[in-house]
Structures are given as structure tokens and as C-alpha cells.
Amino acid sequence: MxxxxxxxxxxxxxxxxxxxxxxxxxxxxxIAPYDAVIRGGRRRKARRWAVAAATALVIAGSSATLAVAGLPGGSGTVTPPATQAPTATGADLYTPQRTTLATGVEDGKEWQVLIDVWAAPRTESQAAGQLEAMGEYGDVPTGVTKAAELIGKSSYVTFLSDGDSGDRDNRRGVYEDAFEETDVPMRGTDVESAAIPFRTSNEHVERLVIGMVGRDADQVTCTWKDGTKTKVDRPENDAETATDQPAIRRAEGSPVDWFVCLAPKGTEYGSADVTAVRQ
The missing domain is CATH 1.20.5 (Single alpha-helices involved in coiled-coils or other helix-helix interfaces)
Known part of the structure; x- marks a missing residue:
């Protein structure tokens, strides 16, 4: 040479x-991704978890808890436990199934927490149409760069909205992900939750908690840093309950159930645990 x-x-x-x-x-x-979460002796499938505005994310189960704090808006990723297979595609692919999870009034200002669930597209053509519709609603999942990434996934986004509107310009995203057919169902004491500051203009503590549980969870207890607790029960026979009353609720299109807790002023998120399970 x-x-x-x-x-x-x-x-x-x-x-x-x-x-x-x-x-x-x-x-x-x-945030460095986690390959898997071991919970209750069951190995969970690793999945992308995108946190839109959460500053604390907790994944808890019957035998292990993973907590991550200080997640940056829109870029933090960790792997949660799998949930359940998405609902069969029978709903409108181009309009989200929207459910109000909680409402309230603080300092004379109304607020509400909502979830949008998008039915899983089966073809690239359907996915392309759905991605365009998501853009109109402000629901495009973080990290999705092409329509094909939506195929076979039922995407969802939860968000906090001031007032009585869920418009894209009047809300703050909490977290998002997608249900897939290969997901392992949430059971027993499995719980996933995210906590964010409730009023970003005048507080920096995580007071608002949004989380998901399995169908057999009967009660969730949110414990605050000052030692006080808020108990969230499942209504008998999953009856409809006023959204200004804390409750474990069904959400249209979601294979898991949801809860919302708001810490009193002067304290913040400590933990969220399933404290009662249907026998």
C-alpha cells in the first residue's frame, strides 16, 4: 500500500x-429508556412512554415501583408496564373518543382533565388519515414521524384544560402512549400515574395526578407529602358519577380505567397506590 x-x-x-x-x-x-419492568413476577413488554408535560412519573405494581422525577416536557421517555389490547377498530378512526375524567373549580377558575383515545388503524391509508386528523386536534403523539407508526395502535393523550373547553389552544398535555394488541393486561395493584404542577403560573409543585389501573382495582389512594390522603373509589357497578367527584372511571375506547387526584394547596404528590381490589 x-x-x-x-x-x-x-x-x-x-x-x-x-x-x-x-x-x-x-x-x-x-431520559435513558428502561428495557423492561418486572412486576408481580410477570415480565412486561417494553413500550415507549412519552411524557408531554409531566414532572413526575410513577409506575407501581404488586412487587416493584419505579419512579422518575424531573422529566422534561415532551422529551422524557421511560417504559411502563403493558396495559391491555386495544379495543377493536369499530369507532371512527378520524375522531377521538373523548372522555372527561375530572372537573373542578379552584380560586374561582374552572378546570377539567380529559382523555382522547384514537381507534387503531389497520392500513397505512387509514393511518395517514388519522395522523392528519390528530394534527387538527393537537393529538399527534410525541415521536411519531410517519403514519405507519400508528398502525395497530390505539393512541391516547390525557390533558388538563382550563375552563370548559378541550380545544388544542386551551390545554396542557400530561402524558400519552398507545395500547397495543400484544400488551399484557393491568391487574390487581398495577398502577401508572403522572403528576404535574396544577397552576404553572404560580406554583411549581406536582399537585395534579392522573393515572390508570386495571378493571379489578376498586380503590386508589393518593398520598401527599404532608401525610394526608385522597381516596378514589370505583362507583358500584361502574355507575356514572359526577365528574367533580373523584372516581375510578371508564374511558371510551380505553382498555384500562382512569383516576385523577388533586393535592390540597401547600402540599404535593407523594404516591398513588391501589388500596382495594375486587375479589
Missing amino acids: SADRETNHDMTNSDITLLLADATDEVEIG
Whole structure:
């Protein structure tokens, strides 16, 4: 091999190294993903978990708890336990199934927590139409870059809205993900929850908690840092309950149930646990 060829070879390696370094500089590094969560002796399938505005995320089960704090808006990722298979595609693919999970009034200001669930598209054409519709609603999942990524997934997004509107310009996202057919059902004391500041203008403590549980969870207890607790019960026979009353609720299109807790002023999120299960 000639000296020129050796020099050129070295320059090529150097160029590649520089290019790789430049490319690395362009990569946005988020929270390190977790490959799997072991809970109750059952291995959970690793899934993407995108946190839109949450600053604390807790994944708890019958034998293990994983807590992550300080998640940046829109870029934090961890792996939660799997939930359940999505509902069969019978709903409108291009309109979310929207459910109000909680409402209230604080300091004379109304607030509400809602969830949008999108039925799973089965073809790329359906997914393309759904992605466009999601954009109109402001529901495009974080990290989704092409329509094909939606196929076979029932996407959802939960959000806090001031006033009585769920419009995209009048809300703050909490977290989002997708239900897949290969998901393992949530059971027993399985719970996932995210906590965010309730009023970003004048507080920086995580007071609002939104979470999901399995169908057999009968009560969730939110424990606050000052030691007080808020108990959220499932209505008898899953009867409809006024949204200004804390309750474990069904959400249209969702294979899991949902709860919302709001900490009193002066304290913040400590933990959320399933404290009663249907026998």
C-alpha cells in the first residue's frame, strides 16, 4: 500500500469520525429508556412512554415501583408496564373518543382533565388519515414521524384544560402512549400515574395526578407529602358519577380505567397506590 493511499485512508477515517461527532451533536438525549419492568413476577413488554408535560412519573405494581422525577416536557421517555389490547377498530378512526375524567373549580377558575383515545388503524391509508386528523386536534403523539407508526395502535393523550373547553389552544398535555394488541393486561395493584404542577403560573409543585389501573382495582389512594390522603373509589357497578367527584372511571375506547387526584394547596404528590381490589 502506498504512502498516499495510507494518508488518504487515515483522512477518510478522520472525516468519518468528524461526521459522526457532528451527527451526535444533533441528537437530543432524553431520559435513558428502561428495557423492561418486572412486576408481580410477570415480565412486561417494553413500550415507549412519552411524557408531554409531566414532572413526575410513577409506575407501581404488586412487587416493584419505579419512579422518575424531573422529566422534561415532551422529551422524557421511560417504559411502563403493558396495559391491555386495544379495543377493536369499530369507532371512527378520524375522531377521538373523548372522555372527561375530572372537573373542578379552584380560586374561582374552572378546570377539567380529559382523555382522547384514537381507534387503531389497520392500513397505512387509514393511518395517514388519522395522523392528519390528530394534527387538527393537537393529538399527534410525541415521536411519531410517519403514519405507519400508528398502525395497530390505539393512541391516547390525557390533558388538563382550563375552563370548559378541550380545544388544542386551551390545554396542557400530561402524558400519552398507545395500547397495543400484544400488551399484557393491568391487574390487581398495577398502577401508572403522572403528576404535574396544577397552576404553572404560580406554583411549581406536582399537585395534579392522573393515572390508570386495571378493571379489578376498586380503590386508589393518593398520598401527599404532608401525610394526608385522597381516596378514589370505583362507583358500584361502574355507575356514572359526577365528574367533580373523584372516581375510578371508564374511558371510551380505553382498555384500562382512569383516576385523577388533586393535592390540597401547600402540599404535593407523594404516591398513588391501589388500596382495594375486587375479589
